[in-house]
Amino acid sequence: MFDSIALRLSGLFTLVALLVFLLIGGALYLQVDKGLGLLPEAELDARYSVLESTLGRYGNAEHWGKVSAKLKLLSEEDKRIRFWAVSADPAYEYGTPDARVRAFAHGPLGMRDLTLPGHAYPFKVLVSQLPAKEQRPPLRFLIAIDTETFSQTQHHLLVALVSLAIVGVLLASALGYWVARIGLKPLIKLSHEAQRLAPPRLSGRLQLSPLPPELKQFVSAFNATLERVEQAYSRLESFNADVAHELRSPLTNLIGQTQVALTRGRSAEHYFEVLQSNLEELERLRSIVNDMLFLASADQGSKATQLTTASLASEVATTLDYLDFILEDAQVRVQVEGDAQVPIETAHLRRALINLLNNAVQHTGAGQVIEVRIEAGEHQVTLAVANPGPAIAGEHLPRLFERFYRVDASRRNSGANHGLGLAIVKAIALMHGGDVFVRSEGGINTFGIYLPA
Known part of the structure; x- marks a missing residue:
């Protein structure tokens, strides 16, 4: 009303x-x-x-x-x-x-x-x-x-009191409305300013002065929210461009190879090679789509619910068995130190471990050692994967767990890595109520997760 x-x-x-x-x-x-x-x-x-x-x-x-x-x-x-x-x-x-x-x-x-x-x-x-x-x-x-x-x-006194009360209430209502309109003028002005802010013009901010103290807090909070929205909008634009790029490459390969195969008659062996190559591109597309669906589910607040208390060292050993051929081809060894019992959703945690170890293998030279360290604290457990490699510049560290973000802008190795591995690691850590971290010190790059003890 x-x-x-x-x-x-x-x-x-x-x-x-x-x-x-x-x-x-x-x-x-x-x-x-x-x-x-x-x-x-x-x-x-x-x-x-x-x-x-x-x-x-x-x-x-x-x-x-x-x-x-x-x-x-x-x-x-x-x-x-x-x-x-x-x-x-x-x-x-x-x-x-x-x-x-x-x-x-x-x-x-x-x-x-x-x-x-x-x-x-x-x-x-x-x-x-x-x-x-x-x-x-x-x-x-x-x-x-x-x-x-x-x-x-x-009786006359009662009538007089009731009449005065009615007049007083009506007067208070009218004066209250007038005072409220005067007091709300700054808010109306802010409303007009806010209506002019819309994508893609999100760089504007509401003015803090001159405003009452109560509205200054609101404007500060609104401007901070607008700052986050602007950053999210920028990331979304970048993310859309990255998605288009990642999907365009395999689609372009599929279309090109298929067109070449159809230009003239080919042998059965050639068609087999084309189909095998197309299957690899389709597998890559499926992997990208599955990863995007998983991240979309995590963004909606999904939590790890099927928790079982397990040994992290045992989970790392199981993951290393799965990656045995990859480690052998890369000629690197993995050394595991420490252990802790934590409540985890096994399938998700193994997926995070696979992504962390794959990331380490891709940036580790032949004959070098990757270290997996597990440290149990009072309130949280740290699982860190460290590999020797070139130092990562400080401006890149806060963004390494963003989707499709790569330190190398030329996108080398895009065929083997579509840039969602570390983003999935962060999503899994958040689903467990934990967080992620990255360090680059003394020729060692360390990526890891924190889990509640």
Whole structure:
């Protein structure tokens, strides 16, 4: 309903104002209501204190006539006030009490409410007892005040408080919306700036000044995100070019060889050679596609779930048996040091080991030794594959685990390596909750992975 932040803030201001008015108005109404409720009783007490001495002074019929005249005068002066005197002797009664008043008079003494026919509001009545004096018997004296005025005052106060609350809430809502619009102007400006940023123009950044401190944090985070998006976009463009290059080479070979074979009649042996060559290119295409699918799955957050605790030295030995012919052709030896028991997904880890060892073999001269070192730490296990070779420049080290990245820009040996091996090693390490590392020091290049202990 409230899509606009300004409307949401205005709504919040309205709720806060409503709550404040309810609390303050409710407290004020209760206090005034309590005070108004005490006024009739206070007025009755005051009037009775004035009449008490007069009522108790006279004890014969002659003098009681004077009391009746005074009570009549007081009733005429204030129409809200009524007096009744109820006695066993009609000569000492006042106010012509009916059966309802008589029954009420013989009830408990003190302040009580009496409802009379024809009156919407009750009377507040003070019932007192006057003892017998001389010829006058004991009697009950009632002084009553109509509460209509007090009730109407309470009603008017309630209406006034509700009206003020409604006006205050509406005013707070309008002012809140106006204040919110003013406060959101910098955000609206940033929104317009952000709308102008779109690929391939990602080099622009939102301005940090002049902005409120709260928005500066947001802009800094947004600019940092934009920096990462720009880098990712650049890598994606490079990655797309690399994919096109890697797929174009085998496809070009397949098309060229097939076209040459079809230009004229060939012998069965020649067609066999062409098909065998095409099969190699198709195998390379399949390898690239499979590796790309694996990396896409890893990018979506796939984790190694089928974990079994195994010996890393044993897994390295199994991998070396698989690579025995490759090592023999390259005339290199592999030396394994250390061991550790870690939870791994065997198939994935062996794939990472094959890629690490293949990478080392390709860059190791004949007769040299590749070292595999396994070191167990308190929180992680390090598996490093080190081979002697030319130093790798420092600017290349952070990117060696990127897809299709090669130190040699001329792409030599592309037929044997399509540049995804180390990227797959990193993906497998991340799937196990680990990471990768690379070092080039003293003529030794070391590639490895960290695994949780």
